[in-house]
């Protein structure tokens with residue numbers, strides 16, 4: 127029931143390795159914030175600094191209006207769910223759930239009531255008298271969730287809580303967690319959540335906002351839609367979306383009516399795109415086109431790129447075409463019906479990027495230079 | 503099964519197949535027989551070695567039930583006419599005290615020593631395994647160094663120290679050092695065990711609001727239980743069997759533990775009553791044996807796993 131603020135947060139590990147480079151992040155009250163990024167980008171480190179399990183080398187962590195840098199984890203009003211559950215192996219599920227309350231010296235009757243309540247919400251009532259080793263992964267994860275829930279914390283911290291579960295269970299737990307978050311909000315007890323994952327599906331489906339990290343720095347913070355439609359830089363563009371965005375390095379000429387040159391081919395990107403470029407003159411650029419935003423066009427259409435189909439993947443309702451544009455490989459997604467209608471006899475085809483959805487990045491800095499007027 | 507190997511296949515003549523089948527069957531039978539023979543040899547060998555190892559103990563028990571004269575007359579270990587004479591008389595001893603008194607003395611040493619070892623070694627091991635503090639490396643290195651130091655080297659300085667403290671002829675020198683984590687071996691063993699336990703549970707406890715001491719008590723100690731049981735067992739047995747320690751520090755007979763009391767009956771009796779000595783030896787062995795068998799399961803677990811099961 128409080129907002130969480132990170133101010134210039136830094137972490138230098140004992141071996142002088144700087145894992146977190148002064149990050150700033152505001153998580154609003156009741157917001158579900160997802161930290162996502164490749165392995166080793168310091169998601170866990172950041173989360174553990176918020177939790178108080180890792181010392182803070184620089185900057186501040188604020189929960190509500192308190193700076194909590196020097197508070198013990200138990201005093202910060204947080205609860206955490208660990209990747210491998212971290213249930214106390216020698217305690218029954220009941221005691222696992224109520225351990226935190228016992229430490230707070232809550233009377234037994236109240237403790238018991240709270241345990242029942244949480245067990246009911248998570249449907250683990252029949253498991254209360256079992257030991258952790260007698261639980262399945264999904265059940266153990268629900269108990270771990272219950273152990274966080276029972277304390278009614280101000281901020282929930284999750285560190286890849288679903289990564290040990292199989293795909294199906296993961297999907298159902300995802301829904302369960304989102305439901306729980308929504309329910310708490312409706313009951314007027316909004317829970318602020320920081321959720322770490324390296325799985326972009328989890329990030330996109332769960333987060334109110336997503337914070338993309340790379341090597342201890344924040345690359346972009348935005349809601350899922352904006353992250354997908356308006357990636358701030360090459361890293362985010364390549365990280366979010368599946369299959370990945372095609373990134374083609376080449377040269378951008380004629381800024382007002384831009385033409386993109388790549389491996390001896392040229393494609394006109396249109397005045398509309400030119401208008402949103404924040405670029406003064408011709409320069410090296412990387413053009414990003416999502417596989418869904420390629421259109422297969424007739425060979426004589428102006429504005430398009432010729433290529434040869436190198437490889438085809440059937441995904442059921444759609445088909446991934448791997449196309450060789452003479453050096454650059456791109457992937458285009460077409461509908462199954464459209465693919466059947468295609469003339470594939472020559473193995474050649476012409477792709478036209480959908481100008482409205484094209485992104486242009488400065489190759490050197492990686493910044494998106496085509497955002498200025500794109501609808502939010 | 504591959505269709506081509508079936509007898510009806512025209513490519514294979516029937517008798518060929520039969521022959522092959524018979525040959526493979528014979529081979530399987532031979533293999534089974536060989537395995538059985540090797541198992542018999544193995545067990546015979548183990549039984550023989552086990553018997554040799556246990557022979558002194560068996561002989562001891564047998565002889566304790568013989569009369570004094572039969573011990574030397576009859577080389578077998580089954581007594582002709584079993585008698586508890588040795589136990590009854592031996593229990594009385596030649597001193598004003600019965601053996602019960604000496605057992606009580608042993609208990610007065612073992613109890614604080616074992617309890618103290620368990621508590622202090624856990625605390626020290628927890629510190630070494632889970633906390634960073636200045637000088638940790640050096641302290642741990644010196645701990646290991648004391649592990650390598652021969653006991654004899656410290657006997658005299660220790661004796662002088664305890665004499666100056668006025669602890670001679672008391673139980674204190676026998677248990678106080680151990681109760682203050684003086685046995686580096688146990689600390690080392692627990693540190694190794696702790697290192698194999700993931701820290702997640704302790705972190706979860708800290709997030710749950712437990713302080714270091716509560717974490718130790720409620721989370722670490724229960725997980726450490728198998729190792730702790732081993733520590734207590736080792737300490738129990740070693741103390742029970744310790745002869746040199748009491749010999750050096752205890753001088754009055756009323757403070758003798760069992761190990762010294764046994765020696766006492768050899769010294770004072772002119773004609774050694776061997777059956778009494780042997781009977782009391784059996785009794786002296788009994789506690790260690792009983793405790794070991796009762797706790798065997800945990801004991802093996804503690805020294806072999808050194809970690810947690812998933």
Ligand SMILES: Nc1ncnc2c1ncn2[C@@H]1O[C@H](COP(=O)(O)OP(=O)(O)OP(=O)(O)O)[C@@H](O)[C@H]1O
Nearest residue numbers: 139141143145164165166167168169170171172324
């Ligand atoms: N105790 C430590 N000492 C030194 N460096 C560390 C320590 N813990 C982590 N690091 C380094 O800090 C960086 C961030 O680690 P962190 O565990 O936060 O990554 P992560 O984003 O959670 O990765 P993953 O997705 O694999 O869990 C990594 O480069 C890692 O090698």
Ligand SMILES: [Mg+2]
Nearest residue numbers: 169170171285
């Ligand atoms: Mg991590």
